[in-house]
Amino acid sequence: MNAPTSVWWTWLAVAGLGTFHGVNPAMGWLFAVALGLYRRSRRVVLLSLLPIALGHALATAGMLAAGLSLGMVIDHTALNRTCGLLLLGWAAWHLLRGHRMRPRVGMQAGFAGLTAWSFMMAGSHGAGLMLLPALMPLCGALPGALGATRGVTTSEIAAIALCLHSVAMLLTTGVISLAVFDHFGVAGLRTKWLNFDLLWTGTLAACGVMQLAL
Template sequence: MLLPFAFLLVLAEWQRPIQLVASLLVIGFGVYRLVDRRHPRALARIPPTQLALWSFAVAIAHGAALMLVPIYLGLCQAFELDAGHQAAGELMKANVGMAVLVSLVHVAAMVSAGGCLAWLVYRYLGLRFVSRSWFNLDAVWATSLVLVGAVALAFNLASWH
């Protein structure tokens, strides 16, 4: 029962070194993606009948979990939130039902906005436009990883002294 709390204590004691290593790993992965431009071929071998598994694998391969890294690196501080995020945070702290409601409204807004944009592109520009104008964002993504890792490393080293 106390094991998770013991892990949290160890995590709190080692927070700075973990942040330092995490920022170096993010920089290293970004540099690796800049140097090695090949797309992972293993993901193309998943049969279409397993679309959910394929979606999950592609999201993981493209670094979906890395979006949480800035939070752990300490780049997202509570005192830097704008009024909208502070209000949402207060609503979610009120009770579990409110937290679920806020999450559902957020999901509905994001799905609606994405769906509307997809429909507008399909309706007015067509699929031919999408297939011809597609560009690869891997280099932009890898560069952003290097930059985020460097900023986190600079913050970590600056706060250490």
């Protein structure tokens, strides 16, 4: 696979992870639907998505900034190994105790409360960590693919990736929230939805293995 093709596949991976995060009810859409049903307002469902997406983006940005900053001071191979082990450890923690550490927010939460809740949920689930296996190769490949004359920096690449990831997450969350609120209802999800705790844990572990293999 040549460099430009590899870059495009990496962009798709970044957007795909945003979609995956948006599908996970723990990342916000289930809470948005609950708020809308509690207040009997479709508008509340839509408005609640903005702070939820913002909190998720802030948590992801913090993790990306930490990972990319470490990449400037330690060997790239050592960073890959460290991130891979961290992802595997986070997967194990999430499997054993992650479900016990979910922050509680009431039905009267405002913009700041929803943002803080989303930030803590994304952080405790390791959402930002999942992006590192995709973003680290991207930061190395994209400047050469775009051409040195454009002066693309690692920070700009990370910012673009974060925006793409966040938009994909927001769109997915919005579509599912409205579908559940307007048509399916929360009760039906008990028998018609996946066990996302196990799927999320498996994805964390898979990202960790991928990072170790880089």
